[in-house]
Amino acid sequence: MTNTSRKPPALIIATVGALLFLHVPLAIILLYSFTTDDRTYTFPLPGLTLRWFPTAWARADLWQALWLSVKVAGVATAIALTLGSLIALAIYRSKFFGREAISFLVILPIALPGIVTGIALRSALSLLDLNFSYWTIVVGHATFCVVTVYNNVIARLRRTSASQIEASMDLGANSFQTFRYIVLPAIATALLAGGMLAFALSFDEVIVTTFTAGQQATLPIWIFSQLVRPRDRPVTNVVAVFVIAITAIPILLAHRLTSKDA
Amino acid sequence: MATSSPTRKSLWHRLSTFFYLRPGLTLAAMLAAPLLWLGVVYVGSLFALLLQSFFRLDDFTGQVVRRFTLYTYSQLFTAANIDIMIRTSGMAAAVTLACALVAFPVAYYMARHAEGRAKAALYLAVLLPLWSSYLVRVYAWKLILAKEGIVSWFISQLRLDWALDRILQLPVIGGPSLSVSMLGMWLVFVYVWLPYMILPIQAALERVPQSLIDASGDLGARPAETFRKVILPLAFPGVVAGSIFTFSLTLGDFIIPGTIGNSSYFLGQAVLSHQGTAGNVPMAAALTAVPMVIMAVYLIIAKKLGAFEAL
Amino acid sequence: MAGGGSFAPPALCRKPREAAISHSPSAIVTHSSSSPAPAVSFVNVSRHFGEVKAVDGVSLDINDGEFFSLLGPSGSGKTTCLRLVAGFEQPTAGSIQLHGEEVANLPPYERDVNTVFQDYALFPHMTVGENVAYGLMIKKVPKPERDKRLGEMLELVRLPGLAGRRPSQLSGGQRQRVALARALINHPRVLLLDEPLGALDLKLRQQMQIELKAIQRQVRITFVFVTHDQEEALTMSDRLAVFNLGKIEQIGSPAEVYEHPATAFVAGFVGVSNLIRGEIAQAITGSAQTFSIRPEKIQLRDLGQPVSGDEYSVEGRIRDVIYLGMHTRYLVELSGGSDLTVVEQNLRTTSMDVLAARGRAVRLVWQKAHVRPVGN
Ligand SMILES: Nc1ncnc2c1ncn2[C@@H]1O[C@H](COP(=O)(O)OP(=O)(O)OP(=O)(O)O)[C@@H](O)[C@H]1O
Ligand SMILES: [Mg+2]
Numbered sequence: 001m002t003n004t005s006r007k008p009p010a011l012i013i014a015t016v017g018a019l020l021f022l023h024v025p026l027a028i029i030l031l032y033s034f035t036t037d038d039r040t041y042t043f044p045l046p047g048l049t050l051r052w053f054p055t056a057w058a059r060a061d062l063w064q065a066l067w068l069s070v071k072v073a074g075v076a077t078a079i080a081l082t083l084g085s086l087i088a089l090a091i092y093r094s095k096f097f098g099r100e101a102i103s104f105l106v107i108l109p110i111a112l113p114g115i116v117t118g119i120a121l122r123s124a125l126s127l128l129d130l131n132f133s134y135w136t137i138v139v140g141h142a143t144f145c146v147v148t149v150y151n152n153v154i155a156r157l158r159r160t161s162a163s164q165i166e167a168s169m170d171l172g173a174n175s176f177q178t179f180r181y182i183v184l185p186a187i188a189t190a191l192l193a194g195g196m197l198a199f200a201l202s203f204d205e206v207i208v209t210t211f212t213a214g215q216q217a218t219l220p221i222w223i224f225s226q227l228v229r230p231r232d233r234p235v236t237n238v239v240a241v242f243v244i245a246i247t248a249i250p251i252l253l254a255h256r257l258t259s260k261d262a
Numbered sequence: 263m264a265t266s267s268p269t270r271k272s273l274w275h276r277l278s279t280f281f282y283l284r285p286g287l288t289l290a291a292m293l294a295a296p297l298l299w300l301g302v303v304y305v306g307s308l309f310a311l312l313l314q315s316f317f318r319l320d321d322f323t324g325q326v327v328r329r330f331t332l333y334t335y336s337q338l339f340t341a342a343n344i345d346i347m348i349r350t351s352g353m354a355a356a357v358t359l360a361c362a363l364v365a366f367p368v369a370y371y372m373a374r375h376a377e378g379r380a381k382a383a384l385y386l387a388v389l390l391p392l393w394s395s396y397l398v399r400v401y402a403w404k405l406i407l408a409k410e411g412i413v414s415w416f417i418s419q420l421r422l423d424w425a426l427d428r429i430l431q432l433p434v435i436g437g438p439s440l441s442v443s444m445l446g447m448w449l450v451f452v453y454v455w456l457p458y459m460i461l462p463i464q465a466a467l468e469r470v471p472q473s474l475i476d477a478s479g480d481l482g483a484r485p486a487e488t489f490r491k492v493i494l495p496l497a498f499p500g501v502v503a504g505s506i507f508t509f510s511l512t513l514g515d516f517i518i519p520g521t522i523g524n525s526s527y528f529l530g531q532a533v534l535s536h537q538g539t540a541g542n543v544p545m546a547a548a549l550t551a552v553p554m555v556i557m558a559v560y561l562i563i564a565k566k567l568g569a570f571e572a573l
Numbered sequence: 574m575a576g577g578g579s580f581a582p583p584a585l586c587r588k589p590r591e592a593a594i595s596h597s598p599s600a601i602v603t604h605s606s607s608s609p610a611p612a613v614s615f616v617n618v619s620r621h622f623g624e625v626k627a628v629d630g631v632s633l634d635i636n637d638g639e640f641f642s643l644l645g646p647s648g649s650g651k652t653t654c655l656r657l658v659a660g661f662e663q664p665t666a667g668s669i670q671l672h673g674e675e676v677a678n679l680p681p682y683e684r685d686v687n688t689v690f691q692d693y694a695l696f697p698h699m700t701v702g703e704n705v706a707y708g709l710m711i712k713k714v715p716k717p718e719r720d721k722r723l724g725e726m727l728e729l730v731r732l733p734g735l736a737g738r739r740p741s742q743l744s745g746g747q748r749q750r751v752a753l754a755r756a757l758i759n760h761p762r763v764l765l766l767d768e769p770l771g772a773l774d775l776k777l778r779q780q781m782q783i784e785l786k787a788i789q790r791q792v793r794i795t796f797v798f799v800t801h802d803q804e805e806a807l808t809m810s811d812r813l814a815v816f817n818l819g820k821i822e823q824i825g826s827p828a829e830v831y832e833h834p835a836t837a838f839v840a841g842f843v844g845v846s847n848l849i850r851g852e853i854a855q856a857i858t859g860s861a862q863t864f865s866i867r868p869e870k871i872q873l874r875d876l877g878q879p880v881s882g883d884e885y886s887v888e889g890r891i892r893d894v895i896y897l898g899m900h901t902r903y904l905v906e907l908s909g910g911s912d913l914t915v916v917e918q919n920l921r922t923t924s925m926d927v928l929a930a931r932g933r934a935v936r937l938v939w940q941k942a943h944v945r946p947v948g949n
Binding site: 007010011012014015018019021022023025026028029032040041042043044079082083086087089090094096102105106108109111112113114115116117119120121122123124126127139142143146174175176177197200201204206207210211220223224226227228230236237240243244247248251252255259 | 304
Binding site: 161163164166167168169170171172173174177181182185186 | 659660661680681682686687688690691692694695696697698707708711712755756759
């Protein structure tokens with residue numbers, strides 16, 4: 001299929017250049033987390049230090065934001081897992097009128113600009129005179145996380161032959177037993193992958209959260225406030241490094257779990 | 263046969279049979295919760311938004327008047343708002359164009375030259391930034407583009423300060439420094455959305471069969487001609503698919519203009535400020551209709567160009 | 574209990590069941606009260622998918638312990654029939670009974686029927702042993718008993734020692750046996766097989782045909798066997814039904830169906846037949862009634878040779894000769910313009926001889942008794 005014989009040098013340069021463009025900025029953040037400079041972003045770094053790591057560790061507001069983000073992402077992921085796999089299973093097992101409409105509905109929250117989803121939820125909340133809370137953040141996040149679970153599960157189901165389910169029922173297993181012994185093992189890693197991506201998506205989300213959070217600050221909201229008005233530059237650097245690391249892990253794992261589905 | 267005796271069958275078993283014999287009900291039961299969530303809560307919210315855009319803000323009391331009016335929409339077309347729309351769409355177009363140009367060689371290399379492990383590694387190298395923290399990636403550029411930061415340092419090392427100053431003095435794209443200029447903002451947008459462009463192009467290119475390229479070669483086409491006449495047209499749906507992401511994401515973003523830009527507003531920022539500080543939710547709602555209309559038009563064109571087979 | 578070292582687990586050797594007393598009128602019409610109810614009974618069953626009439630008014634009785642084949646071309650509704658029996662599809666009209674019991678409201682897992690799927694449908698995340706014992710695990714059969722029956726079953730399908738493997742580590746033929754064992758271990762009263770040999774190469778296919786037949790004799794379960802291969806259906810079945818466009822064209826023993834095709838379709842589909850109609854039929858038999866004649870029943874004679882009173886004959890010219898090793902196929906063009914196929918065994922002839930026959934004028938002769946008038 002591929003043509004390895006001739007690789008035009010210009011093509012290689014352009015590729016390497018684009019990849020460096022994608023990755024070097026992240027390395028620079030890592031570098032900056034060791035700077036001794038706490039007022040500007042001076043380069044070259046005036047000196048190197050490890051002291052911002054313990055400083056960040058000791059910040060109660062960071063821990064609070066982190067904990068809120070984890071709680072939101074956890075619950076949003078759980079909801080997304082339930083709704084996403086229900087939709088995938090329903091769409092997979094039967095052809096019905098409106099199938100297309102439902103898959104469209106699932107994709108809508110990420111297809112529309114985040115700001116539309118955000119302000120729509122906000123205006124609904126205000127029309128209903130509901131207060132902003134932890135739960136309003138969760139509702140927003142779960143809405144756009146459904147699609148990652150749905151996509152992963154439906155891709156896996158499409159690779160699984162439908163006759164396995166029939167075979168199981170043929171051999172005496174009722175629907176629940178069939179789900180437990182056949183369907184669940186088949187989609188387990190897809191669920192795990194979808195769940196991890198949903199977690200990463202929620203953990204990182206800021207646009208919708210801006211509209212659905214009241215006074216609570218998730219970790220991205222905290223970082224956003226630092227972007228607009230940098231007050232704790234060195235601590236922000238450390239947090240950024242932490243976020244890069246923590247989101248890379250589920251992404252790499254999810255990729256491994258589903259690399260055969262592509 | 264154990265089948266007909268109703269004794270000693272678990273509740274689950276009977277429940278399973280009940281639903282098995284009623285496929286329509288089963289479907290309804292499975293879809294009830296998801297539809298309630300997405301169909302009622304989410305789409306309901308979208309309608310609430312639409313509804314609000316037909317209300318208006320009373321300028322004296324600062325209260326929303328809940329009565330149908332097109333007044334808010336008519337207010338969309340003030341000079342300031344049109345300015346914002348043009349600025350945002352222009353940026354979205356410039357970003358899309360740049361993403362396509364940068365993404366194409368990478369996607370081409372991934373699809374047609376890389377194999378095995380190298381291909382998997384490349385794929386991951388594009389996927390990882392796509393999923394990793396958007397905010398942190400924006401933040402990285404705040405460091406990089408800062409006046410005292412790494413880009414300025416490099417340019418001064420190369421003794422090219424004068425060139426940078428010239429560029430920054432240009433109208434529209436310039437500014438006091440890269441970190442508060444349209445040029446810088448454009449750079450960050452391209453960086454952040456680039457993976458969204460690479461992957462669809464790569465997927466489209468993967469689908470160009472080698473035999474087609476060989477056939478073109480056999481017919482006497484030079485490589486450049488094959489590229490222009492065969493590969494490019496077939497990859498084009500991928501470019502359009504990618505551009506849907508880059509365009510839509512740029513239209514709705516308020517983080518990057520708020521972080522890197524100067525004081526001139528983008529759509530997202532306008533929406534944010536209308537609903538926030540100004541408390542003018544009807545105006546904010548009407549403004550969100552703008553990116554949606556632009557995207558709808560864009561999607562219709564994209565569909566005409568056959569972009570959806572590449573998604 | 575037949576514990577004397579036989580492969581067949583005890584419950585596999587069951588007595589035919591006494592007929593269930595049925596009050597349904599169809600039961601009274603279709604069979605006398607003294608004989609056991611058929612294993613599978615279709616009464617006017619239809620299954621339509623929108624416009625497509627996959628199964629269209631099929632009535633059919635399959636006897637207990639019978640090897641019964643559903644034969645027909647692709648898309649004729651065989652699989653749909655099987656799925657109706659298994660419970661994966663519900664009939665749009667008509668009624669289906671298993672051993673005299675109406676099954677309309679029974680889901681697949683409550684029917685005493687097991688299926689060998691065309692793609693085998695083995696569970697990829699389970700070992701061969703877990704696959705085969707799946708039905709027993711679901712029925713909560715205790716582990717020791719389960720293992721014992723698993724061992725017996727793997728022996729029956731000649732796969733001992735493979736219990737620990739994954740389906741992906743098996744050959745096509747081995748997978749097929751696992752699928753068979755997985756269905757048989759539950760001692761179903763009816764086993765449904767959907768083109769189980771379709772994916773195997775010719776040698777393996779012929780070997781499995783013999784084995785399947787042997788297993789069926791041993792376990793004495795009703796086999797309902799779907800195939801589009803007429804040779805397979807003829808060699809294996811006790812009786813068969815020929816399907817076309819969702820309808821049954823003919824039911825009968827292989828010999829009946831082969832020798833007395835009821836319709837032109839059957840004559841053409843089961844074996845090769847020459848269909849002769851209209852004026853040519855009139856010229857040969859004296860009647861315009863369409864009739865069929867098998868290629869192997871026709872003799873080639875020289876023009877001068879005599880024809881006896883119990884024979885029909887017609888003249889033609891050999892248009893083409895296909896030498897097939899064991900026999901030779903001739904295409905003979907009749908004066909009316911239509912072609913007849915003639916097959917002769919190469920008893921004395923060599924390839925040189927037969928190929929030289931091309932273009933020769935010949936007389937075709939066959940026994941009047943071999944002519945089958947057909948409908949349509
Ligand atoms: N679920 C379905 N939805 C719509 N049409 C169907 C469905 N199942 C079967 N059909 C149609 O019903 C007809 C009969 O199909 P069936 O699978 O029973 O044929 P078959 O005799 O088994 O053919 P083959 O030898 O190719 O397996 C076909 O025209 C098929 O397209
Ligand atoms: Mg079939």
